[in-house]
Amino acid sequence: MQSTRYDVIIVGGAAVGSATAYFLAKLGFPVDRVAVIERDPTYSEAATPRSLGGIRQQFTTRENMLMSRFGMEFVKSIGEHLTVDGDVPDVGWKEQGYLFLASDKGLASLKQNHVVQRSIGAQVEILAPDALKAKFPWINVEGLAAGSFGFQGEGWVDPYALLQAFRRKARSLGVTYIEDEVVGVDKDGGKITGVTLKSGKKLSCGTLINTAGTRGHFLAKMAGVDIPVRPRKRIIYVFDCREPPPRSPLVIDTNGVFVRPEGPSFVCGVSPTEDKDPDCLDFEIDYSFWEELVWPTIAHRVPAFEAVKLVRAWAGHYDYNTLDQNVILGRHPDCKNMLLANGFSGHGLQQSPAAGRALAELVIHGGYRSLDLTRFSYERVIKNDPIIEANVW
Ligand SMILES: Cc1cc2nc3c(=O)[nH]c(=O)nc-3n(C[C@H](O)[C@H](O)[C@H](O)COP(=O)(O)OP(=O)(O)OC[C@H]3O[C@@H](n4cnc5c(N)ncnc54)[C@H](O)[C@@H]3O)c2cc1C
Structure with a gap:
């Protein structure tokens, strides 16, 4: 042929x-x-x-x-x-920033990363707990030494x-x-x-x-x-909250749990530790991450998240480079x-x-x-x- x-x-x-x-x-x-x-x-x-x-x-x-x-x-x-043909695509860009949080243990590397990021012109600032609280009054700063906030050029589509x-x-x-x-x-x-x-x-x-x-x-x-490179599953949990914090960035806590707004709801998750991260292509949802790690973390960090309703979850896969x-x-x-x-x-x-x-x-x-x-x-x-x-x- x-x-x-x-x-x-x-x-x-x-x-x-x-x-x-x-x-x-x-x-x-x-x-x-x-x-x-x-x-x-x-x-x-x-x-x-x-x-x-x-x-x-x-x-x-x-x-x-x-x-x-x-x-x-x-x-x-x-x-x-x-x-295409005068039709401008709407990809829903939301420039609300990323906020990486650090405890005393992570402070030195947060500062080190900041120097590298600034050297190539990233619009990031280090916020001490007082400044964090002033900018994001809905955050509980207990246990935090600082946060690194990307105030421009960061967000999601x-x-x-x-x-x-x-x-x-x-x-x-x-x-x-x-x-x-x-x-x-x-x-x-x-x-x-x-x-x-x-x-x-x-x-x-x-x-x-x-x-x-x-x-x-x-x-x-x-x-x-x-x-x-292998497929590794990641689970995203979606929840609603009665009193949502206004215009939140994507917040990454000191243990890797992240949360950000998605329309009127919020999405959150965490990457599992290496021993709980097998190669796989299934889409099964494990709710234990939500119950044992994700929800306790976000509820501690944002008191408004103490009362939330989990509405759904989805799984997807990283094309994970094991090196x-x-x-x-x-x-x-x-x-x-x-x-x-x-x-x-x-x-x-x-x-x-x-x-x-x-x-x-x-x-x-x-x-x-x-x-x-x-x-x-x-x-x-x-x-x-x-x-x-x-x-x-
Ligand atoms: C839960 C989750 C959250 C993420 N969050 C972010 C984020 O916030 N920011 C970010 O930058 N990235 C994020 N990522 C990573 C990002 O989604 C991927 O890195 C990116 O989408 C990879 O795109 P891709 O086109 O390479 O692969 P894919 O989207 O996987 O597409 C590969 C395509 O190849 C096709 N294909 C495969 N094999 C064959 C074959 N033999 N013949 C024909 N077709 C084939 C498949 O059908 C598929 O459509 C996230 C990923 C997940 C799972």
Whole structure:
């Protein structure tokens, strides 16, 4: 059977895959030579629509900060990028900030992180307990030494709306989306020559881009390589509160429990400890985190949350990089025409515009043009040299 040929096949058409398709088109790559293969165009199991859509500057790795800042700037000017037929997408950007809290134990690193963040121009301030109480009178500052508040350039978007805006724009520019699943990768020596789809069709390609998210390691395996990325479940609890605190930022307590408003309700959660964090793809909800850790923490921190009504919960999966919880981006050394964008862990939505642009630059120019992301390459996996990013959870 003769196979259809594309120069670029993008496997996975959620936030990162669709951002990549969009940037390829925007940067002038011939779109009739690009196909996005997506197994489920409803995205029912993908990480993107299950995400909280948070965008923050408060990382400790320069590249993470710069990627997320580009994401924030992109979202704030979304009409300039993703308008289709005069229809400006509404991605629901809420610039309400992130507030990281620290006890005496965490104070030194909070201050250290602050210096790094300020040095690249992040709009963050350290608030002592008095200042915290003055700014957020609804917070109980007991046990706190300080908080780091991102007063500008941090907030959250509707992740599904961002994904759909990328997808719609990419399609309007001529990129082909194919509803099918890649079930096999064909190779000749160290080079990928094409893919086999569940429908039985075969496509050949010049470059394969792995934006398969939580299933990215399955795709890598089909190409004969291993990436240290596995699906890890995260649970989000949604509650209502009779007297909600006004205009709250996303608050991260000293034990990692986070909470933020979502419309008239609130969303919250916590990442489990490593021993309670198996690789898995199920969507079962464990309410013990809510009962034993999440609710007690938020009720202590915000007295208004002592009386809340849990209304629902959902589970999703991080594409969790077991080496260092940061993206692996760029070529795989043993399979040079496969580009990876895997292992974003909990911060891939905000980095999707920067990752999409970076992948498009690699395809078109063979190297990065706008932001040097070499540090995220697979080589660090080979060297077992993790990037130490303090603000991931
Ligand atoms: C609960 C939760 C909260 C989060 N909160 C945030 C946050 O606040 N901020 C943030 O920046 N990030 C957050 N994230 C992380 C973020 O959602 C992900 O990093 C990001 O969405 C990854 O996007 P992606 O396009 O790479 O992958 P995905 O969204 O997982 O999409 C991958 C796509 O590939 C398709 N696919 C897979 N295999 C194949 C195949 N073989 N053939 C064809 N198609 C295939 C899938 O169907 C899917 O649509 C959160 C994640 C979760 C689970």
